[in-house]
Amino acid sequence: MSDLRFDGRVVVVTGAGAGLGRTYALLFASRGAKVVVNDLGGGRDGDGKSSKAADNVVNEIKTRGGTAVADYNSVVEGEKIIKTAIDNFGRVDVLINNAGILRDKSFMKITDHDWDLIQAVHLKGSFKTTQAAFPVFKKQNYGRIIMTASTSGLYGNFGQANYSAAKMGLVGLANTVAIEGERYNIHCNIIVPTAASRLTQDIMPPDLFEALKPDLIAPVVAYLCHESCLENGAIIESGGGWAGKCQILRANGAILRKNLTEDVSIENVQKLWEQIIDTKNGKCLGSGREVVIALVEVLEKLRNGDIKSIQNEEDGTDEFSFNNRDLIIYALGIGASVSKKEELRYLYENDADFSPLPLFFIQPALQAVMSSSQITTAIPGRNISLEQILHGEQYLEILNDLPTEGKLISCPKLVEVLDKGSGALLVTEVDTCDKNGKSLTRNQIVAFAKGAGNFGGSRTGSKIVPCGIKPSRKPDLSLSQKTSIDQAALYRLSGDTNPLHIDPNMAAIVGYDSPILHGLCTLGFSVRLVLAGFANYDSRLFRAVKARFTKPVIPGQTLKVNMWQEGNRIHFETVIAETNTPVITGAYVDLKSVVELKMPEKESSQLQSDAIFEFIIDRVKNDPAKAKAINAVFLYNITKDGKQVKQWTMDLKNAQVYEGLPKEGKPNTTLTVSDEDFMELAVGKLNPQAAFMKGKLKIAGNIMLAQKLTPLLKAEAKL
Ligand SMILES: CCCCCCC[C@@H](O)CC(=O)SCCNC(=O)CCNC(=O)[C@H](O)C(C)(C)COP(=O)(O)OP(=O)(O)OC[C@H]1O[C@@H](n2cnc3c(N)ncnc32)[C@H](O)[C@@H]1OP(=O)(O)O
Numbered sequence: 001m002s003d004l005r006f007d008g009r010v011v012v013v014t015g016a017g018a019g020l021g022r023t024y025a026l027l028f029a030s031r032g033a034k035v036v037v038n039d040l041g042g043g044r045d046g047d048g049k050s051s052k053a054a055d056n057v058v059n060e061i062k063t064r065g066g067t068a069v070a071d072y073n074s075v076v077e078g079e080k081i082i083k084t085a086i087d088n089f090g091r092v093d094v095l096i097n098n099a100g101i102l103r104d105k106s107f108m109k110i111t112d113h114d115w116d117l118i119q120a121v122h123l124k125g126s127f128k129t130t131q132a133a134f135p136v137f138k139k140q141n142y143g144r145i146i147m148t149a150s151t152s153g154l155y156g157n158f159g160q161a162n163y164s165a166a167k168m169g170l171v172g173l174a175n176t177v178a179i180e181g182e183r184y185n186i187h188c189n190i191i192v193p194t195a196a197s198r199l200t201q202d203i204m205p206p207d208l209f210e211a212l213k214p215d216l217i218a219p220v221v222a223y224l225c226h227e228s229c230l231e232n233g234a235i236i237e238s239g240g241g242w243a244g245k246c247q248i249l250r251a252n253g254a255i256l257r258k259n260l261t262e263d264v265s266i267e268n269v270q271k272l273w274e275q276i277i278d279t280k281n282g283k284c285l286g287s288g289r290e291v292v293i294a295l296v297e298v299l300e301k302l303r304n305g306d307i308k309s310i311q312n313e314e315d316g317t318d319e320f321s322f323n324n325r326d327l328i329i330y331a332l333g334i335g336a337s338v339s340k341k342e343e344l345r346y347l348y349e350n351d352a353d354f355s356p357l358p359l360f361f362i363q364p365a366l367q368a369v370m371s372s373s374q375i376t377t378a379i380p381g382r383n384i385s386l387e388q389i390l391h392g393e394q395y396l397e398i399l400n401d402l403p404t405e406g407k408l409i410s411c412p413k414l415v416e417v418l419d420k421g422s423g424a425l426l427v428t429e430v431d432t433c434d435k436n437g438k439s440l441t442r443n444q445i446v447a448f449a450k451g452a453g454n455f456g457g458s459r460t461g462s463k464i465v466p467c468g469i470k471p472s473r474k475p476d477l478s479l480s481q482k483t484s485i486d487q488a489a490l491y492r493l494s495g496d497t498n499p500l501h502i503d504p505n506m507a508a509i510v511g512y513d514s515p516i517l518h519g520l521c522t523l524g525f526s527v528r529l530v531l532a533g534f535a536n537y538d539s540r541l542f543r544a545v546k547a548r549f550t551k552p553v554i555p556g557q558t559l560k561v562n563m564w565q566e567g568n569r570i571h572f573e574t575v576i577a578e579t580n581t582p583v584i585t586g587a588y589v590d591l592k593s594v595v596e597l598k599m600p601e602k603e604s605s606q607l608q609s610d611a612i613f614e615f616i617i618d619r620v621k622n623d624p625a626k627a628k629a630i631n632a633v634f635l636y637n638i639t640k641d642g643k644q645v646k647q648w649t650m651d652l653k654n655a656q657v658y659e660g661l662p663k664e665g666k667p668n669t670t671l672t673v674s675d676e677d678f679m680e681l682a683v684g685k686l687n688p689q690a691a692f693m694k695g696k697l698k699i700a701g702n703i704m705l706a707q708k709l710t711p712l713l714k715a716e717a718k719l
Contacts, residue, residue, distance in 0.1 A: 004226050007032035010089040011225070012082065014038045014075050014129060015099030017053025020148075020195055023214040024096055025057055027222050029066030036085045036092075037061070038071040038099065075099045075125025082132035094225045095133045096146040097126035097170075107161045115162045122166035123173070130177060134186070143186035144225040147174040149235065151192055154246065171235060178233030179287070187232040189224045192246065193217045194239030216241045230454060231381075245381055247284035251277060260302045283373045286383035289509075293386055293499065300497045318368035318412070320432075322360075323405040324349040326494070330360045333491035334524030335481050342537040349404075356402050357531075358542040359524045362394065363495050365430035365443035366520070368410035375447060378417050378426045379457070384449045386498070387510055390549070391519035392425060392448035395465040397544040399439045407435045416464070419457030424449045427463050450510070467548050467586025470571040475562035479529040480577050483517065485556040491521040516552035522559060522583060523547050526574045529561045530589045534570050540592075543568075547587035551576075559583075568594055 011028040015021040017039030029035045037057045041050030054070035061068040069088045073080040075097070085092040101121050103114040126147055137143025152160045153167025170190065177188040195217050196209040220238045223229055235246040254275035256264040269276070285291055331346035334357065338347055345353040369375060376384050409432065416427040430443040444465050484490070488501040496518055499506040507515045527545055535541040553559070558577035563570050568591050574584035 003031065004223065004228065005032045006094075006222075006226070009033045009093040010036070010085050010091050011094040011096065012036040012038065012071075012085050012092055012129070012133070013096045013098055014081065014125070016057055017041060018057075020193055020214040020217065021096070021098040022057050022060075023218040024098065024221055025068065026061060026064075026066075027215075027218045028094070028225075029061040029068055030064065031222070033094070034089045035061060035066070035068040036071050036081065036088070037068050038073065038075070038081050038084075040072060040074050040099070042101070074121075075129055076120055078125060078128030078130070079132040081129055082136070086136070091140065092133055092136050093140075093142060094144045094146075095129055096148075096221065096225070097129055098146070098148050099125060100148065102160075103162060104159045105162075106159050110162050118162040118166050119169070122163070123169045126170055127173060130173075130188075134177075134181070137181070137186045138184045141185050142227070143181065143184070144227075144229075145174070145177060145181070145186065145188040146221055146224060147171070147188065147190045149174075149190045149192045151194060151237070154192060154235075154237075174235075175233055182232055187224075187229070189231055189233065190235045191217070191221050191224070192235060192237040194237075212240050217243075247383065249279050249282040250285055251275075251279045251282045255298055255301065257302065259305060260299070281373065283376055284383050286376070286385040287387075289387060290385050296499065297497065318364070318371055318410045320364035320367055320408045320410060321406070322364075322408070324354075327356045327360055327404060329490075330363070330494045330524075331357055333487070333494050334359070334521055334528055335483065335487075336528060340532075340537075342532070345537065346539070353538075354404065355539050356404055357524065357528060357539055358398055358402065359396060359520065359527055359545065360494070361398070361402060361408075361432065361441045362396050362443055362445075362520055364408045364410045364432050365412070365441070365445060367495055368412040368430055368432075369428050369445055369447075372412050374412060374414040374428065375426055375449075378414055378449075379424060379452060379455050382452065382455060384424070384426075384452050387500075387506070388423075388449045388452055390448045390450060390552075391445070393444075393446035393464065393467070393546070393548045394520070394523060395442075395444040395544070395546045397442045398542060399441060401540075402440065403434065408432050408440065409435065416461045417457060418461050419453050419455055419459055420448075421453045421459075422450070424452040424455065424457070425461075425464075427461070429463075465546055467546060468569070468571050468588035469586070470562075470573055471564045471566065473564070476565050477533045477563045478560055479533055479563075480558055480560040481525060481529065482558040483521075483525065483553070483555055487521060487555040488515060488517050489555075491518050491524075496520065512552065514554060517555050517557075519549040522549070522553050522574060523587075525559050526561045526572060526584055526587070527589055529559075530563060530570050530572055533561075533563055534565060534589075534594050535591055541594075542589065543592050544590040545588070547584045549583065550585045551581055551583045553583050565594060568592070570594070 006028055009028075009032070011025075011033040013021050013025045013028070013035060016025040016035075016037040021039070022037075025035045025037050037054045039054040039057070041053045042048045049072075051070065051072050054072055058068045058070045069084065071081050071084040073084070075081065082092055082095075099121060101118065103110075103118050105111075105114060130145055133143065133145070137145075147170040148167075149170050150163065150167040151157070152164045153169075153171065156164055174188045174190045177186075180186075181188055193214075194212060195214045196212045217238045220236060220243045224231060224234075224236065237244055237246050252275075254272035256268050256272060285294065328347055328349070331343075336343045336346045336357070338344060345351045345355055346357055348354065370386075375389065376386070378384060410430050411432075412428050412430045414426065414428050416425075418425040418427070426447040426449060428445050428447070430445065431439060432441045432443070433439045444463075446464060492498075492501055498518070500510055500512075501515050501518050504514060507513070523545070526547070527542070531537055531539055531542065553576060557579075559574050560577040561572050561574050563572045565571075570589045570591065572584070572587050572589065573582055574587070575582050
């Protein structure tokens with residue numbers, strides 16, 4: 001392992017005349033840094049002044065061949081100390097706020113002067129030096145800051161109320177400086193040292209004093225200040241050759257009322273007190289925003305009358321109740337429509353074939369994962385915030401017949417964490433069973449935590465269910481559907497209330513121009529269209545799905561699902577039709593059996609005609625001039641012997657398709673296409689949009705070109 005060096009870096013250490021500060025200064029200088037040794041030279045209680053302490057350390061550094069300069073200013077005039085660095089070395093890269101004094105007295109004996117002096121040196125001093133260094137750091141897009149807190153602040157200590165308050169104040173200061181500095185590569189961390197120093201010399205027994213040498217802490221501080229250290233906003237406690245991160249643990253807590261309209265009573269607080277203070281399954285939240293997200297989730301639960309998942313986390317399982325209504329809301333969320341009579345089975349509880357869409361059963365698994373702390377604490381020493389999480393991949397396998405209502409129990413397990421550089425992959429597996437213990441589904445949810453990579457983990461693993469490889473031929477079938485601008489607003493009613501999908505501010509924080517669609521909504525659309533294409537809409541034929549989310553989708557975009565049949569496996573890829581961007585790749589659906597692509601003539605042609613209808617509706621919507629000229633398109637099937645069996649009318653004015661003849665209007669416009677291209681269109685080999693672009697398909701006045709292409713579709717477009 002090569003030495004971690006600080007060549008070319010300028011390090012300012014306040015209170016560096018003795019103890020910890022001196023040790024820091026010596027260590028940085030020995031690793032190539034130029035050091036500003038600041039020390040006012042006062043006594044432990046802040047009285048007096050001398051240049052000796054700083055001069056001695058500077059001489060010590062120079063004797064060892066290092067570079068250092070002394071500074072005798074008070075930290076309360078922090079700008080002068082930073083000026084010393086700039087005047088002597090032209091820059092500053094690291095600031096260690098170490099200077100401190102003590103005015104120990106029991107709480108009632110603390111005078112205003114004792115209080116003010118302690119706050120001035122610790123809190124205001126660190127504020128002044130940091131505020132002076134910050135613009136320099138910002139300009140060079142690099143800076144490392146250390147605040148020195150204390151166990152007296154974190155845990156309290158008799159006789160140190162003034163000092164404890166200042167030290168805890170530094171934690172708050174560092175938390176916010178870390179957030180504001182992050183985007184300029186300025187990191188601010190907190191060291192909580194337990195060391196033998198000028199301040200503790202006559203407080204500690206001699207043998208303990210020796211065991212707690214400052215030299216044992218200095219390397220921890222030096223690493224936090226090295227460019228290779230990505231830690232920011234951490235509280236690191238260290239002493240005696242040990243170091244560990246401290247975090248504030250937030251109990252799972254208790255919801256104190258049953259619904260949004262109810263008030264909280266003191267009696268309820270008393271009743272739930274044990275739960276409120278039970279930190280056994282507590283979480284460490286990473287930001288104030290996470291607190292808000294957690295509270296929004298509580299409000300959502302209250303709104304839905306669903307407060308059980310909080311109670312169930314204790315045994316690591318999660319309970320999920322659902323009924324017909326939830327299945328129907330889900331089906332609407334993924335684009336099912338009564339305009340397709342076959343889809344009534346997903347939307348009407350009294351339909352003879354009423355059945356759940358299979359991907360609904362990812363929802364209980366997702367809820368179980370999201371309400372456990374396995375994801376946020378997946379990487380030791382780091383807290384992954386929910387804002388970082390994108391849905392990366394998904395696998396779902398159905399193990400038994402799916403119910404249309406009931407209670408499900410899910411058990412999530414984090415099985416692998418991979419380091420992908422730009423992010424971390426968190427692989428969770430969730431088994432879900434009904435209340436009698438019958439296994440229903442197996443889910444594997446792969447989360448991509450943006451910005452959580454580079455933690456030194458393995459890039460490859462063995463647990464992720466592999467993606468499929470699509471055949472290299474043209475798709476056997478492509479079906480498209482436009483999502484609604486309100487698609488995410490509708491889909492979130494199925495349980496995933498992540499604000500990323502609806503809140504423009506949250507989307508901006510995560511780096512998107514506008515809210516993005518839930519990955520599972522895009523996948524739900526896709527699988528629904530696969531079922532339409534290869535299972536005659538029968539969701540009971542579904543066995544499993546695997547998919548990778550490659551790019552986000554914006555609500556309102558059109559999803560085009562390209563499909564290839566290989567036995568019972570339907571490979572598919574979903575692209576955004578407007579931009580031809582793949583958004584789901586490596587995907588497949590395994591069916592129990594395939595309803596042959598060569599479907600009865602009627603269905604086969606209906607599928608194709610639907611695609612053409614959708615295409616024309618889109619064209620007309622986007623071209624107001626054309627919209628004026630075209631009123632309706634007629635489409636009908638011809639049987640092998642030339643008999644017309646079915647006819648649809650498309651009302652372009654109202655974007656409606658209905659069976660039968662047009663009710664009014666005189667045709668004056670026709671859909672034109674060569675016989676050859678029409679045939680290609682009809683069997684789905686030629687994409688209508690591509691055909692239009694290439695000029696192969698035209699919408700013009702008074703031309704009619706339709707042949708008996710039995711058993712294929714025949715189309716006329718008229719006005
Ligand atoms: C716990 C539950 C969690 C799930 C629920 C979450 C709650 C939901 O509300 C959230 C959502 O629905 S988010 C919406 C759906 N998801 C998306 O839109 C993500 C789309 N994907 C992307 O943007 C990029 O792939 C992106 C950003 C993910 C990665 O792009 P890059 O950083 O550019 O990565 P890249 O350079 O392409 O590849 C680096 C390595 O990572 C692997 N990888 C990339 N995308 C992956 C993905 N989607 N899933 C799994 N692995 C992925 C690459 O293979 C590469 O690894 P290696 O080099 O080893 O092959």
